[in-house]
Amino acid sequence: xxxxxxxxxxxxxxxxxxxxxxxxxxxxxxxxxxxxxxxxxxxxxxxxxxxxxxxxxxxxxxxxxxxxxxxxxxxxxxxxxxxxxxxxxxxxxxxxxxxxxxxxxxxxxxxxxxxxxxxxxxxxxxxxxxxxxxxxxxxxxxxxxxxxxxxxxxxxxxxxxxxxxxxxxxxxxxxxxxxxxxxxxxxxxxxxxxxxxxxxxxxxxxxxxxxxxxxxxxxxxxxxxxxxxxxxxxxxxxxxxxxxxxxxxxxxxxxxxxxxxxxxxxxxxxxxxxxxxxxxxxxxxxxxxxxxxxxxxxxxxxxxxxxxxxxxxxxxxxxxxxxxxxxxxxxxxxxxxxxxxxxxxxxxxxxxxxxxxxxxxxxxxxxxxxxxxxxxxxxxxxxxxxxxxxxxxxxxxxxxxxxxxxxxxxxxxxxxxxxxxxxxxxxxxxxxxxxxxxxxxxxxxxxxxxxxx
Numbered sequence: 001x002x003x004x005x006x007x008x009x010x011x012x013x014x015x016x017x018x019x020x021x022x023x024x025x026x027x028x029x030x031x032x033x034x035x036x037x038x039x040x041x042x043x044x045x046x047x048x049x050x051x052x053x054x055x056x057x058x059x060x061x062x063x064x065x066x067x068x069x070x071x072x073x074x075x076x077x078x079x080x081x082x083x084x085x086x087x088x089x090x091x092x093x094x095x096x097x098x099x100x101x102x103x104x105x106x107x108x109x110x111x112x113x114x115x116x117x118x119x120x121x122x123x124x125x126x127x128x129x130x131x132x133x134x135x136x137x138x139x140x141x142x143x144x145x146x147x148x149x150x151x152x153x154x155x156x157x158x159x160x161x162x163x164x165x166x167x168x169x170x171x172x173x174x175x176x177x178x179x180x181x182x183x184x185x186x187x188x189x190x191x192x193x194x195x196x197x198x199x200x201x202x203x204x205x206x207x208x209x210x211x212x213x214x215x216x217x218x219x220x221x222x223x224x225x226x227x228x229x230x231x232x233x234x235x236x237x238x239x240x241x242x243x244x245x246x247x248x249x250x251x252x253x254x255x256x257x258x259x260x261x262x263x264x265x266x267x268x269x270x271x272x273x274x275x276x277x278x279x280x281x282x283x284x285x286x287x288x289x290x291x292x293x294x295x296x297x298x299x300x301x302x303x304x305x306x307x308x309x310x311x312x313x314x315x316x317x318x319x320x321x322x323x324x325x326x327x328x329x330x331x332x333x334x335x336x337x338x339x340x341x342x343x344x345x346x347x348x349x350x351x352x353x354x355x356x357x358x359x360x361x362x363x364x365x366x367x368x369x370x371x372x373x374x375x376x377x378x379x380x381x382x383x384x385x386x387x388x389x390x391x392x393x394x395x396x397x398x399x400x401x402x403x404x405x406x407x408x409x410x411x412x413x414x415x416x417x418x419x420x421x422x423x424x425x426x427x428x429x430x431x432x433x434x435x436x437x438x439x440x441x442x443x444x445x446x447x448x449x450x451x452x453x
Contacts, residue, residue: 004030004103007069012036013083014074015055016045018151019165020097022140023072024053025152026104035065037083042439061086068092072100075168076388098165101140102173105162108138108155111287112174114164114205115182115218117333118280122182124308125284127153127161132301133293137161143327146306159291164205166198171205179209180216180287181223182280185332190360190389199223216242216286218279232290234282236275242286244278249343253303254278258285265295269303273312274340310438312340315445322348322428323448325441329357329434331368338375341430351426352376353417355433356384359392362399370403376430379409380420385435414440422447 004010004027012024015036021044024034028051035054038045049055056063064071064083071087071094079085087094105112113123120142128147130137136156142163144151153161164171164179184195184202192198203223206215217223219233219240234242244256256278258265270281285298307313316323322345328337334354341350354373356362362369362384373379381397401409412420417440421429431437431444 004032004070004100007032009033009035009065009068010070010072011064011068011083011087012072013081014038014077015048015053016040016042017074017076018044018142018144019101019140019163020072020074021048022152023097023101023104024048025051025150026140026154028052029152029154035068037063040436059083066090070095070100072097074388075170078388096170098168098170098173101162101170102175104140105160105175108158108160109177110175111159111161111178111180111291112164112171112176112205113161113180113182114166114171114202115180116166116185117330118182118276118283119163120308120327121277121280121311122180122283122287123161123163125281125305126287128305129284129288129293129298129301130159130161130291132304133288133297135159135291135293141308143308143311145308147304166201166205169201169204172201172208174205174208176205176208176213177210178214178216178287178290179206180283181206181221182218182283183332184221184223185330190358190364214290216283216290218283232286234279234286236279236282242282244282247275247278249273258282258298260286260289263289263295265298268299271303271305272307273344274336276336276340277312312337315441316448318449320427321448323431323445324429325431325438327434328432329361331365331372334369334432335372335375337430337432338372341428342375345428348428349377349426350375350428350430351378351380351421351424352430352432353380353382353421353437354431355382355414355435355437356397356400357434358387359384359389359395362397363392363395366399367403369400373400374404374408377408378424378426379404380417381409381411382414382417382433382437383411385433385437387435418443418447 010027014020016038027034045055061082074097113119124145127139137159138155139153139161141151216232219235219237242260247256253271310327313325326337328334397411
């Protein structure tokens with residue numbers, strides 16, 4: 001695509017998405033006027049408007065600028081959208097978000113973090129560690145980083161951290177110099193068809209590295225060896241060259257030592273629950289060391305990491321009620337989330353509200369979802385959030401509920417959620433999902449906070 005240096009105005013269709021909004025902020029940072037459409041109002045669209053973007057919820061062609069030099073769209077929006085099809089008819093440059101992000105990564109040294117889960121936490125922690133070392137690092141993040149209060153960091157030293165999204169093979173558009181792969185669990189089978197083709201796509205992503213590029217991979221993923229390329233394997237496995245050892249939990253944090261060939265960093269502290277977060281930290285530390293971050297910096301910076309909104313985020317933490325919200329939307333993520341909560345609050349009755357994300361994922365992984373969610377004592381399932389998809393006949397949240405004991409799972413409308421929770425008065429509550437369940441959080445918090453005994 002053409003250099004964005006020649007663009008004065010850009011229009012984004014789906015601007016309220018977490019990835020699209022980060023790219024829109026990059027354009028504004030470059031001095032380009034930004035406008036865009038999103039279906040609904042949100043914290044993200046409001047913050048973009050406050051930063052100077054023109055936001056509209058009108059999807060008509062007349063609502064967009066006629067003189068925009070570029071229209072960027074997300075795959076979550078169909079090509080039949082009036083603004084996309086209209087821009088094409090006008091001869092305007094129309095590009096997918098992945099293609100534009102790929103062009104942005106062409107020049108800087110790019111650290112690309114891929115994986116069916118874990119990539120937001122790892123990418124954000126890498127950016128935090130590099131910036132703590134005084135390395136001017138830019139970032140495109142898939143969540144709102146609390147340390148930075150945003151999902152975009154402007155690059156300073158021509159170094160960029162990006163999340164490499166596997167959906168629609170988007171990550172194959174990137175130009176990584178250091179690549180990291182955290183997980184390859186079955187997902188997006190509507191795109192890949194089967195786990196083997198998903199695995200092949202991750203191999204193709206790793207192959208994008210130049211001859212001097214480095215590859216960091218979680219041990220045991222089964223990726224093929226790449227001729228002439230050193231692979232840095234990490235994990236909690238004793239056989240992993242980069243690993244955590246002497247792990248102990250206490251006082252709301254994990255303490256561990258980091259081991260690597262020829263290096264030991266003792267006494268590290270990570271202020272987050274969940275053993276999977278220790279593994280994510282190991283991955284980020286390996287990348288930070290590769291970028292020249294000193295061990296002493298890692299030791300003092302790690303406890304200062306505040307995490308990402310909607311990643312094991314406490315909404316309420318009182319004696320009588322604990323309310324935790326999380327973005328988990330894949331069976332493996334839900335399994336780890338429930339396990340982490342159980343470790344922190346043993347013996348307490350756990351109520352979980354889950355909003356499935358995508359009809360195709362619900363169809364393909366219904367049995368896996370049921371197994372993962374069975375770890376809760378009480379499960380409230382909201383209707384499937386469609387995102388980019390049309391409804392698939394016969395696919396609904398009932399597909400998950402029917403695989404669980406009748407008294408354990410119940411499917412309810414989102415409009416009934418707060419009243420249901422007000423009646424049931426849960427003492428330990430998790431909300432999870434990647435759809436629009438986050439819009440209910442304040443109402444749930446208020447209902448739990450103000451409930452009568």
